Amino acid sequence: MDEKQPLLEFRDVDTYYGSLHILKDVNYSVDAGEIVALLGSNGAGKTTTMKTILGLVRPRDGRVIFEGKEINGLPTRQIVEMGIAPVPEGRRVFPKLTVLDNLKMGAWTRKDRDIQKDVDRVYTLFPRLAERKNQLAGTMSGGEQQMLAIGRALMARPRLMIMDEPSMGLSPILTERVFDTIVEINKQGTTIFMVEQNAYMALEIASRAYVLQTGEVVLSGTAQSLMESDLVRRAYLGGS
Numbered sequence: 001m002d003e004k005q006p007l008l009e010f011r012d013v014d015t016y017y018g019s020l021h022i023l024k025d026v027n028y029s030v031d032a033g034e035i036v037a038l039l040g041s042n043g044a045g046k047t048t049t050m051k052t053i054l055g056l057v058r059p060r061d062g063r064v065i066f067e068g069k070e071i072n073g074l075p076t077r078q079i080v081e082m083g084i085a086p087v088p089e090g091r092r093v094f095p096k097l098t099v100l101d102n103l104k105m106g107a108w109t110r111k112d113r114d115i116q117k118d119v120d121r122v123y124t125l126f127p128r129l130a131e132r133k134n135q136l137a138g139t140m141s142g143g144e145q146q147m148l149a150i151g152r153a154l155m156a157r158p159r160l161m162i163m164d165e166p167s168m169g170l171s172p173i174l175t176e177r178v179f180d181t182i183v184e185i186n187k188q189g190t191t192i193f194m195v196e197q198n199a200y201m202a203l204e205i206a207s208r209a210y211v212l213q214t215g216e217v218v219l220s221g222t223a224q225s226l227m228e229s230d231l232v233r234r235a236y237l238g239g240s
């Protein structure tokens, strides 16, 4: 495989809901090893981007490429099996299953049965989940459910983890803890493409970012350059 090939690419992607044009000629590129953030206001098309990666929304034009292969026509199951694990918006754990069973569900794409090592790894990253392994997921706090959603995604041993607003509804302290864990997960070898409204936090851990406005990429670059840009400061960092 070409070493310079991005792990994930959008090439001129257009998506629609009925006649509503959502993503407009969008290009993204995520390299292996990176944390890339996708910023943008409500309704910009961030979740639509994540759904497009997973094949839940099909582009009308353009291509989505993962490890050099076009994936935009593939069934979601196959896309996930290729090594992409979602941490969806609003967490969505299985409420009637225990923490441990939720984690096991995350390994469904795996052919091997040796998942204990991965369960242990998740417990090391999130000791809270170890303490609560037999608790029903639906009775966990919002922050604990977010940890579980991330842990479950890790169980698939993904090469790319796509996260939709991991800080949503979390206190600042918990957000910080979750973001520290995202950095740790990335250090352990998982590439991360994350949607975040908390631009400041996202740019602190990302290497690069894209800014989406009403379906168009209006800005992209290194996290540092975005942090210094007027547009980002005004729109997302509360500057004037």
Ligand SMILES: Nc1ncnc2c1ncn2[C@@H]1O[C@H](COP(=O)(O)OP(=O)(O)OP(=O)(O)O)[C@@H](O)[C@H]1O
Pocket (backbone or CB within 6 Å): 017, 020, 022, 040, 041, 042, 043, 044, 045, 046, 047, 048, 049, 197
């Ligand atoms: N199933 C759908 N049918 C019709 N329109 C939709 C559908 N899903 C999303 N939209 C619209 O598409 C646009 C983009 O939605 P999307 O969920 O991608 O935004 P977002 O950037 O994730 O916003 P938020 O920050 O609020 O989560 C919005 O205007 C939304 O109302």
Ligand SMILES: [Mg+2]
Pocket (backbone or CB within 6 Å): 046, 047, 048, 089, 164
């Ligand atoms: Mg969204």
